[in-house]
Amino acid sequence: MEVELRNITKRFGEVVANDDVNLTIRAGEVLGLLGENGAGKSTLMNVLSGLYTADEGEILINGKPVDFKGPGDSISAGIGMVHQHFMLIPVFTVAENVILGVEPTGKIDYLDLKKARLQVREINQKYGLEVDPDELIENLPVGIQQRVEIIKVLFRSADVIIFDEPTAVLTPQEVTEFFEIVKSLRDTGKAIVFITHKLHEILDISDRISVLRRGQIVGEGDPQTTTQTELAEMMVGRPVSFNVDKEPYAPADVLLDIEDLTVLRENDDVAVDGINLKVHSGEIVGVAGVQGNGQSSLIEALTGLTRVAGGTVKFNGQNITHASTRARHRMGIAHIPEDRQRMGMIADFSIAENMVLDTYYDDRFSKHRVINWPKAYKNSARVAADYDVRMTSVHDAAGNLSGGNQQKMVVARELSRETMFLIAAQPTRGLDVGSIEYIHSRIINARDEGDGVLFVSSELDEIMALSDRVVVMFEGRIVAEFDATTHPLDKNTIGLAMAGAVA
Ligand SMILES: Nc1ncnc2c1ncn2[C@@H]1O[C@H](COP(=O)(O)OP(=O)(O)OP(=O)(O)O)[C@@H](O)[C@H]1O
Ligand SMILES: [Mg+2]
The missing domain is CATH 3.40.50.300 (P-loop containing nucleotide triphosphate hydrolases)
Structure with a gap:
């Protein structure tokens, strides 16, 4: 199977998240996708997985143009995505999570969990995943939960598997095991897209590397000959x-x-x-x-x-x-929490609101219990610029920032006050x-x-x-x-x- 993204452009208002991107994904290969925070990696993969519709360009599978109206179409075409924030239901078992939305049924339309468990076991065996189908998700460590996401994708017969920063939450041992799984997927002919910010990982596991910067593909690297220094410079446009x-x-x-x-x-x-x-x-x-x-x-x-x-x-x-x-x-005492989305920010609030989330009540921003918003906006804009938080305006919802830019926003808020x-x-x-x-x-x-x-x-x-x-x-x-x-x-x-x- 070969997937070609041709001249893909995706805009959010004035932001051009993907700008005329061309990319080919092939069976039996790991394509490493690298790029600075906000470069457009997640957006591009969300286009491929049918979550977003491109404003321009087309997707071809084995040379034929396809039209994804939603994730269902992309899944039917054999494309699966493992998102950075897992989408599992904690109180369900592994098997129950795997079949969610595609429940196998028996003759008279009852849920055939037995069949599901069997299929999970088969996938387990084929790729060396070793996950107990009957265990509850909430009892599993992060590394195993990720395997459940992989089983979910395989259960839907994916030939292309996209991993968006899969190693960010794994321990070193789990990363090693994860790489073994990726290799066995590749060796059985799956096409893999692997996004990470860790340069040694991308050199380790990729067969080809593409680099995105400000929405455009700015270069390709051969993992055999490229160095971390070269990749870093290609990504940010200056020596690091x-x-x-x-x-x-x-x-x-x-x-x-x-x-x-x-x-x-x-x-x-x-x-x-x-x-x-x-x-x-x-x-x-x-x-x-x-x-x-x-x-x-x-x-x-x-x-x-x-x-x-x-x-x-x-x-x-x-x-x-x-x-x-x-x-x-x-x-x-300033605090940068471990899990930005759970403890560091409120995704539905604006960037400006998030920037004063822990200081809105003090004299700098409030008088007689009324928040001085113009002042808060001005301060947010200054701090965000200082920390290079890539955004269009402080009034944007923080949840629309790219993952890395959400992190920069939290760090900026904590480091910019008197501590x-x-x-x-x-x-x-x-x-x-x-x-x-x-x-x-x-x-x-x-x-x-x-x-x-x-x-x-x-x-x-x-x-x-x-x-x-x-x-x-x-x-x-x-x-x-x-x-x-x-x-x-x-x-x-x-x-x-x-x-x-x-x-
Ligand atoms: N739903 C959305 N609404 C508005 N803007 C968005 C939305 N999703 C992404 N963007 C913008 O598109 C640009 C690309 O974001 P994207 O999430 O693709 O970056 P990324 O390369 O995955 O970065 P990171 O490494 O930080 O995860 C950013 O400027 C981001 O703010
Ligand atoms: Mg991203």
Whole structure:
């Protein structure tokens, strides 16, 4: 099967998200699709999967033009898409999710779940997916949920499978397993489109690479010969530096003082198991670890989003163990949450409204409980420009921003107010290399000006680039600590500690 996108143009009002794009997708190949935030990758794939209709251009399958009136037509034509935000129903089983919308029925129109389970098992076996058809989605880790999305697509007999940033939420081990699945799909003749911001991944898995910038295809790369540096430059149109300069390490007073902190999960399992940690003014402490080892609970406890089961947290000398989130916020703690869509923004609100989501009530934007909107608009426009949030106007719904630009909006809001301390989880998730460089420089800037920073990242590269000190979390505890100011950090040693191998 061969799919050709010919002269595709897609506009949203004045925004030209795809500008005369030509792209060919072939059976038995992985096409890597690369591009800066807002370049038009998701839009282009939404056109191919029938969610959007192109304003100009056509789609050809095996040389014949097709007309997709909606996702149903695209699915019937053999195209399947795994979206970045999974579309599964948590309280349904794997099999129930897989058949949703295409329920196989028996002779007298009853739901044939038995048949469905059997088909799921067959797909499982063929591609080495190993998913239990009877397990509830809510009990499955993210990596397995993603496999359910893949089974869903295969169940609908897709020959073309589109993955929009599938690795952004996976652990390194899950990424390795995911790549094995992609290879086996390719080897059975499926055509794969793979979108990612991680250059090493795209070089690893792709047979061909196409690069989008501002809606247009600006280049192609051969994974055998292209380098990460070349790809980065092609994407953003200028050289990108992977290292950011820092002032010498000059920590001052302790700002955050965590003693014997214990946090429980909803089911009363121990998530954080008696952690002790101090973070000083003028210091960046990176928390490394494979996702799911208590880092999220640690952040939630420090920001007042979850209850502390034991121990104390002091900030700037004050006990804040049980302080409200707003109180912490007012003391000068900024927070970049792990999941922007769930905790960082309101998609239906405008960009301007989102930019004042946590400050609308203070003197800067309110008088006698009335919000000074002109002022809020002006401030939002300035901050958004500062952080290169690509948008048409601050009045646009934030949910219409591209994924990476939503992240930049949240980071911009948190870093642009007067703060003393930054707590960040996966601060650059979903960002392109150029934006990562910029956000890293702003975080380092905050540290150089005396802020304390505590950040969690499952990206070792990010831990290495930012941290003055690194602590490694494993099963709720700090199992290792590394001081970058006295010894250069070693990726392998940190990696081993993350896997629980502690000397
Ligand atoms: N539904 C929509 N309404 C209005 N504008 C939109 C809509 N969807 C996308 N856009 C705009 O189209 C442009 C391309 O967005 P798209 O989501 O395709 O980017 P992307 O390459 O996937 O970026 P990212 O890497 O950040 O996910 C952006 O300027 C975005 O704001
Ligand atoms: Mg996208």
